[in-house]
Amino acid sequence: MFQIIYRETLAEKIHLLKIEAPAVARKALAGQFAVVRIDEKGERIPLTLADWDEKEGSVTLVFMEVGATTFRLAALKAGDFVANFAGPLGIPSHIDKFGTVVCVAGGVGTAAIAPVAEALRAKGNKVISIVGARNKSLLFWEDRLRSVSHQPIVTTDDGTYGRKGLVTEPLKELLESGEKIDRVIAIGPSIMMKFSALTTQPFGVTTIVSLNSIMVDGTGMCGSCRVCVGGVTKLACVDGPDFDGHQVDWNLLFARQRSYLKQEKRSFEYWQAKMSEGS
Amino acid sequence: MAKKINPNRVPVPEQKPEVRIRNVDEVVLGYDFDMAFEEANRCLQLPKPGCIKGCPVEVDIPGFIRAIQERDLPRSAKILWDKNSLPAVCGRVCPQERQCEGTCILGKKAPSVAIGKLERFVADWAREHPSESGVFDIKLPKPSGKRVAVVGSGPAGLTAAADLAKYGHKVTVFEALHEAGGVLMYGIPEFRLPKKIVKAEIDYVRSLGVEITVNSVIGRLTSVDELLKDGYSAVFLGIGAGAPMFLHISGENLNGIYSANEYLVRINLMKSYLFPEYDTPIKIGRKVAVVGGGDVAMDASRWSLRLGADEVHIIYRRSWEEMPSRLEERNHAKEEGIIFDFLTVPKQFFGDEHGWVKGIECYKTELGEPDERGRRRPVRIPGSEFTMEVDTVVSALGTVPNPLLPRSTEGLETTKWGTIAADEKTGKTSKDRVWAGGDITSGAATVISAMGAGKRAAADIDAWLRSSG
Numbered sequence: 001m002f003q004i005i006y007r008e009t010l011a012e013k014i015h016l017l018k019i020e021a022p023a024v025a026r027k028a029l030a031g032q033f034a035v036v037r038i039d040e041k042g043e044r045i046p047l048t049l050a051d052w053d054e055k056e057g058s059v060t061l062v063f064m065e066v067g068a069t070t071f072r073l074a075a076l077k078a079g080d081f082v083a084n085f086a087g088p089l090g091i092p093s094h095i096d097k098f099g100t101v102v103c104v105a106g107g108v109g110t111a112a113i114a115p116v117a118e119a120l121r122a123k124g125n126k127v128i129s130i131v132g133a134r135n136k137s138l139l140f141w142e143d144r145l146r147s148v149s150h151q152p153i154v155t156t157d158d159g160t161y162g163r164k165g166l167v168t169e170p171l172k173e174l175l176e177s178g179e180k181i182d183r184v185i186a187i188g189p190s191i192m193m194k195f196s197a198l199t200t201q202p203f204g205v206t207t208i209v210s211l212n213s214i215m216v217d218g219t220g221m222c223g224s225c226r227v228c229v230g231g232v233t234k235l236a237c238v239d240g241p242d243f244d245g246h247q248v249d250w251n252l253l254f255a256r257q258r259s260y261l262k263q264e265k266r267s268f269e270y271w272q273a274k275m276s277e278g279s
Numbered sequence: 280m281a282k283k284i285n286p287n288r289v290p291v292p293e294q295k296p297e298v299r300i301r302n303v304d305e306v307v308l309g310y311d312f313d314m315a316f317e318e319a320n321r322c323l324q325l326p327k328p329g330c331i332k333g334c335p336v337e338v339d340i341p342g343f344i345r346a347i348q349e350r351d352l353p354r355s356a357k358i359l360w361d362k363n364s365l366p367a368v369c370g371r372v373c374p375q376e377r378q379c380e381g382t383c384i385l386g387k388k389a390p391s392v393a394i395g396k397l398e399r400f401v402a403d404w405a406r407e408h409p410s411e412s413g414v415f416d417i418k419l420p421k422p423s424g425k426r427v428a429v430v431g432s433g434p435a436g437l438t439a440a441a442d443l444a445k446y447g448h449k450v451t452v453f454e455a456l457h458e459a460g461g462v463l464m465y466g467i468p469e470f471r472l473p474k475k476i477v478k479a480e481i482d483y484v485r486s487l488g489v490e491i492t493v494n495s496v497i498g499r500l501t502s503v504d505e506l507l508k509d510g511y512s513a514v515f516l517g518i519g520a521g522a523p524m525f526l527h528i529s530g531e532n533l534n535g536i537y538s539a540n541e542y543l544v545r546i547n548l549m550k551s552y553l554f555p556e557y558d559t560p561i562k563i564g565r566k567v568a569v570v571g572g573g574d575v576a577m578d579a580s581r582w583s584l585r586l587g588a589d590e591v592h593i594i595y596r597r598s599w600e601e602m603p604s605r606l607e608e609r610n611h612a613k614e615e616g617i618i619f620d621f622l623t624v625p626k627q628f629f630g631d632e633h634g635w636v637k638g639i640e641c642y643k644t645e646l647g648e649p650d651e652r653g654r655r656r657p658v659r660i661p662g663s664e665f666t667m668e669v670d671t672v673v674s675a676l677g678t679v680p681n682p683l684l685p686r687s688t689e690g691l692e693t694t695k696w697g698t699i700a701a702d703e704k705t706g707k708t709s710k711d712r713v714w715a716g717g718d719i720t721s722g723a724a725t726v727i728s729a730m731g732a733g734k735r736a737a738a739d740i741d742a743w744l745r746s747s748g
Contacts, residue, residue: 023495023500027499027501037457041550041556041557042558043558044457044549044559068558069558084493084494085494086456086500087499087500088499088500216541216559217455217456219455219456219681220681220682220683221522221540221681222523222538223523228532233527233531233532238681238682251634255533255634256532256534256634258534258633259534259535263554263555263562264560266554266555266560267554267555267558267560270555270556271555
C-alpha cells in the first residue's frame with residue numbers, strides 16, 4: 001500500500017498527487033513512468049513521473065481527469081492509499097549536451113516534460129520551452145518551466161493567456177529563424193506530438209516524443225502498448241516510451257488508443273454511479 | 280504374489296461441456312475418497328516403478344499412492360510435500376501423459392494409474408484438513424543467517440524460495456506484478472486452476488518464513504548487483520519467459536488482435552470477465568481465431584467461449600497428434616465445441632475502415648520431413664490460400680524471455696534465444712552468486728519443469744552457502 005502524502009488541483013481537471021514511494025524515488029529518472037492501481041478492482045494505468053524527492057521518499061504524479069481511474073484518483077486525499085505503485089518503468093530519456101533543445105509540451109504533457117527540461121538544463125543545454133493549452137484555466141507549472149528555460153513561450157488556443165495559437169506555430173518560427181536547434185522533445189496528446197514531429201521533419205531536427213499507448217502490465221509482458229516505429233513493432237513500455245517522432249506510425253497509435261472507447265464510457269458511468277451512491 | 284491388473288481407470292467427475300462454457304468454475308471436479316481409493320488400488324506397487332523417473336521433481340509416487348491404499352492420507356500428504364511444494368497445482372496442470380503417467384508401467388497394458396488425479400485429491404484433502412494433514416506445521420532448521428533474493432514469484436521462484444527456507448535461509452521474493460504466482464495467476468485460467476488454490480499454495484510458501492514483495496521490477500527498481508551488495512548472499516532469477524511473440528505478418532497491429540499474454544493477463548489477472556466491477560476491459564467479438572496449439576491456445580479459446588463468442592477456431596499449422604498442449608485441455612476444448620483448423624497458417628490480416636480486424640488470409644500445409652527436434656515440418660501447399668472472417672484474434676505462439684532484466688545486468692550471459700545461460704544441473708549462471716531456472720533458462724516450458732529447476736538451484740545455492748557463502 002502506498003500512501004498519498006499531499007494532493008493539489010493544478011488546473012481545471014488537472015491534479016497532483018504526491019505518493020510515498022521511497023524505493024522508486026531513489027531510482028527515478030526523467031522520462032520514466034510508474035504503473036498505478038487504486039485498489040483490487042481497479043485497472044493498472046501508466047503515469048509519467050513528474051517529480052520525485054529522494055530525501056522525502058516521495059514521487060509526484062500529475063494527471064488529467066479523463067476516465068474512471070483518473071476520476072477516482074482525483075478524489076483521493078492526503079492519508080488515503082493506492083494499492084499498487086510499480087516503477088520506475090521505461091527507458092529514461094536520453095539526456096546529453098545537445099546544444100539547444102526545444103521542449104514542447106501540450107496540456108498535461110507539461111508535467112512529463114518538466115523533469116526532462118530540468119535534466120537537459122542541468123547538462124548545459126540551452127532550453128527553449130513551448131507550453132500550450134486550450135485556454136488559461138488549463139495551464140500549470142509555468143514557474144517551474146520558466147525557471148529552467150532560457151526562453152519560455154506559452155500559448156493558448158483561444159488567446160486567453162500568452163500567445164494565441166498552437167504550439168507548432170512558435171516551433172516552426174524557431175526553426176525558420178535560422179537559430180541552430182539541435183533537438184526537439186514533444187510530449188502531450190498524440191495528435192499534438194504528431195504535428196510537432198511533422199513541423200520539424202522538413203528541418204531534419206531529431207524530435208523525440210513520449211508515446212502514451214494503452215498499457216496493462218507496463219513491464220514488457222503483454223504487448224498492449226505496441227507501436228510501429230520505423231516499420232518495426234516496438235513496445236512503448238520497455239523499448240520506449242521515448243521514440244523518434246519522425247518514425248512513428250501515428251495513425252496506428254490513434255487507432256489503437258481508441259480500442260476501448262465504449263468500455264471506457266461504460267466504466268466511467270459505472271464508477272460515477274458508484275461514487276455518488278457510496279458517499 | 281502378483282497383483283491383478285485392473286483395466287478400468289476410475290473416471291473423474293467433470294462439469295458437462297454445455298454447462299461449463301457458461302461459467303468459470305473448475306471443469307474437473309476431482310475424486311472423492313472412494314474414487315481415489317479405488318484408483319490408488321490399481322497401482323501395482325512394482326519394485327521397479329516407471330513413474331518416478333517421469334517426474335521432474337522425483338515425487339515418491341508409489342509411496343504416496345500406497346499411503347492412500349492404506350487409508351493414511353496424512354502420510355500420503357507428507358510424502359507428496361517432501362518433494363513438491365505446489366501439489367494442488369501440479370495435480371491439475373502437469374502434462375502427466377508425457378511424464379509420470381507416460382512412464383507408468385501399468386500403462387503398457389491398460390490405462391495408466393491416474394497419478395495426477397490422485398495427487399490432486401491428496402493435495403486438496405490436505406489443504407482442506409490442515410491440522411490433520413500436518414504438512415503445514417513446518418519445523419524449520421536453525422537459521423543459517425544467510426539471505427537469498429529470489430526474483431520472480433512464479434513456479435520456479437516459489438519452489439526455490441520454499442526449498443531455501445526449508446534449508447534454513449532467509450528468503451525474499453521480488454515480484455514485478457501486484458500479485459504473486461506468475462503464470463499460475465496470470466496465465467492459467469480459473470476454470471483449470473482456481474486462484475483460491477494458488478493463493479493457498481503461496482500462503483504455504485509464506486508460512487515457511489518467505490517474504491514476498493510485489494510491485495518490484497528488478498532491473499528497474501533495484502538491480503541484481505544492488506541486491507548482491509545489499510546483504511543478499513545469492514540471487515535466483517525465476518523471471519519466466521513472459522514476452523509475447525507475434526506472427527510478423529501484415530495487419531498484425533490491427534485492433535482486436537491480441538497476444539495471448541495480453542488476453543490472459545486482462546482476463547485471469549485483472550478479471551475482465553467481471554468488468555465493469557473489475558475495471559479492466561476485454562473486447563471479444565463473435566468469431567474468434569486463436570493461433571497456436573499449446574496450452575495457452577487452449578486457454579485463450581476456452582475463455583473466448585465463456586466470454587460470449589459464438590464461434591471459436593484454433594488455427595494450427597500441424598495436426599492433432601503434434602499439438603504440444605496437454606491432452607486433457609485439448610479434449611476439453613473439443614468437447615466444448617471449439618473448431619480446430621489443422622494444417623493452417625495465417626498469411627495476413629485484413630481490417631475495416633476503423634482499424635479493427637475483420638478477416639485472416641490463411642494457407643494450408645501438409646506435414647513433411649521431421650525437423651531437428653523430430654517434429655514434422657509443415658510445408659505450404661501452393662494455391663491453397665483462403666480467407667476466414669474473424670473479429671478477434673489471439674496469437675498464442677509461445678513466449679520469449681523478457682529482455683528487461685538480462686539487458687540491464689552486467690556479466691549475465693544470455694543465449695542467442697535471449698534465455699539466460701545456466702548450467703542444467705545446478706542453475707549456475709555466468710555471473711558470480713547468481714543462479715537462474717525455469718522458462719528464463721529453458722524457454723517457455725511447463726510449471727513442473729520450472730519447479731524442478733527451482734529445486735536444483737536451491738540445492739546448489741544451499742551447498743554453496745554452507746561451503747563458502
